[in-house]
Amino acid sequence: MQRGSDSWLKVAAFETQEYVRLIGAAFRALITPPIYRHDIVEQLDEIGWGSLTVVVLTGLFTGAALASQSGLTLDQFGARPVVGRLVSASMVKELGPVLTALMLTGRIGSGIAAELGSMVVTDQINALRALGTDPVRKLVLPRILAGVLMAPVLTIIADFVGIFGGWIVARFQLQVGTGLYWSSITEALYYADIYQGLAKPFVLGFMIVTIACYVGLRTKGGTQGVGHATTIAVVAGSVAVIAADFFVTQLMVFLFY
Amino acid sequence: MFRAPSRPNGGGNGPVVLFDHVQLAFDENVVLKDVSFTLEKGRTKIILGASGSGKSTILKIITGLLRCDGGAVVVNGGRVDQLSERELMAVRGDLGMIFQEGALFDSLTVRENVGYKLYEETKLPLAQVDRRVEEVLGFMGLSEHIDKMPSDLSGGQRRRVAIARAMAFKPSILLYDEATTGLDPITATTVDDEIIKLRDIEGVSSIVVTHQLRDAFYVATNMAVRGRNGSVEIVGATPEKADETEFIMLKDGLILFEGNAEELRQSNDPYLKLFLS
Numbered sequence: 001m002q003r004g005s006d007s008w009l010k011v012a013a014f015e016t017q018e019y020v021r022l023i024g025a026a027f028r029a030l031i032t033p034p035i036y037r038h039d040i041v042e043q044l045d046e047i048g049w050g051s052l053t054v055v056v057l058t059g060l061f062t063g064a065a066l067a068s069q070s071g072l073t074l075d076q077f078g079a080r081p082v083v084g085r086l087v088s089a090s091m092v093k094e095l096g097p098v099l100t101a102l103m104l105t106g107r108i109g110s111g112i113a114a115e116l117g118s119m120v121v122t123d124q125i126n127a128l129r130a131l132g133t134d135p136v137r138k139l140v141l142p143r144i145l146a147g148v149l150m151a152p153v154l155t156i157i158a159d160f161v162g163i164f165g166g167w168i169v170a171r172f173q174l175q176v177g178t179g180l181y182w183s184s185i186t187e188a189l190y191y192a193d194i195y196q197g198l199a200k201p202f203v204l205g206f207m208i209v210t211i212a213c214y215v216g217l218r219t220k221g222g223t224q225g226v227g228h229a230t231t232i233a234v235v236a237g238s239v240a241v242i243a244a245d246f247f248v249t250q251l252m253v254f255l256f257y
Numbered sequence: 258m259f260r261a262p263s264r265p266n267g268g269g270n271g272p273v274v275l276f277d278h279v280q281l282a283f284d285e286n287v288v289l290k291d292v293s294f295t296l297e298k299g300r301t302k303i304i305l306g307a308s309g310s311g312k313s314t315i316l317k318i319i320t321g322l323l324r325c326d327g328g329a330v331v332v333n334g335g336r337v338d339q340l341s342e343r344e345l346m347a348v349r350g351d352l353g354m355i356f357q358e359g360a361l362f363d364s365l366t367v368r369e370n371v372g373y374k375l376y377e378e379t380k381l382p383l384a385q386v387d388r389r390v391e392e393v394l395g396f397m398g399l400s401e402h403i404d405k406m407p408s409d410l411s412g413g414q415r416r417r418v419a420i421a422r423a424m425a426f427k428p429s430i431l432l433y434d435e436a437t438t439g440l441d442p443i444t445a446t447t448v449d450d451e452i453i454k455l456r457d458i459e460g461v462s463s464i465v466v467t468h469q470l471r472d473a474f475y476v477a478t479n480m481a482v483r484g485r486n487g488s489v490e491i492v493g494a495t496p497e498k499a500d501e502t503e504f505i506m507l508k509d510g511l512i513l514f515e516g517n518a519e520e521l522r523q524s525n526d527p528y529l530k531l532f533l534s
Contacts, residue, residue: 118363123356124360124362127360128362129320131373132346133377133378134342138377
């Protein structure tokens, strides 16, 4: 039992060390040449534009469901007109960043792990190195930059679409006036909420992509290994998103409230 | 170890690859116990051995993809076993490696695969890179496949594209890792012919890792010559030319045999006899 826990701790320490080393290598690649600009543009398109549909749909239905659910609760206090406040605060501070990040984990995290994992098991990563290309510069850094830059953009879009979805339900199901809905939103949102909602996706985007790259590059064992890596990237990425969200929230509450 | 008598270096300029008492183990599994050999400029070493005997490992150590635990590895006169990944990039500029199954980049076309290093890692004008890619693919007889994706090629074509990719930047050393494994004999012969042409026409030094005896002996006992009309023909090797290709047999992390094709055939070592039977 003791030996088992020792072994688990060693593996965990080793994995953490290697993960940090990968991040360090990516940082060095960021500040030293060469930079593969066209790969960065490609990844911005893949991660940003490619994820737009899923993020828009998620945001729309989340905002609509949130308005519908909170309308029922607010009715008990005769507070149906402030449904906009609840929708906007929830979307901007919590649901927008977290749900966007979870969607990105499913779409981008799995894709990165599968792609890099396949390249590892078919020797394409070794071929890159043999041809004089650093895989961290060519494959990891563009994905990290795209993840960190596009997660906030997608989150802002999800926030707006979610609030719009809430308006559809508020207007046509809860019969709340359009002017009242939108004015309650602007009244309820403070700069601290917006800072919080914008800070989270930078952290979450970074975590999703770095975990997926790390897991993908450490793939072993052929196609079965690729499947395993994909699963780990999604599971570990999702848990990391939820955990990081908690810690960033705590930090933001400490700093701004 | 049985070592055939060494021959004088016919026209070479010293070793381009030197392995000096190299050792490597993965945890408890000792892959290379004590391996020493040299590859002279313009010559070929064919490394034979059973699966898991460390043949591919030797190639990965030469390119710096793996680091040995002990001994020294010298490429083109400089030690590579202690270099950082960044320093190794310069060494790899003169090394081309053909991986098992080709390891082509499956999201790139044949043109982009073959010209990868020139497009991505040099500042050569695009037109010049395009010309070089077309020239190389023409040399390999693959011109009509230039815009195809790797998935649209046959196994033999993929290996030949991999060779084209490795030779596009004109390295002086080519490392072939099981370049013909899994191919039918006719397709394998086309790949062998390319290995011979690169050695004899382009003057490339090469290390060929294989367990396909037919291909190993074909490469060792044939040579490429230019015909009167400029075309390249594969003919039987002269005794002097055949002497320029040496075999190494690996067993249990050690070199069991080193010598030319004739010496390998005549060896009385029971393991070699079993391997050749």
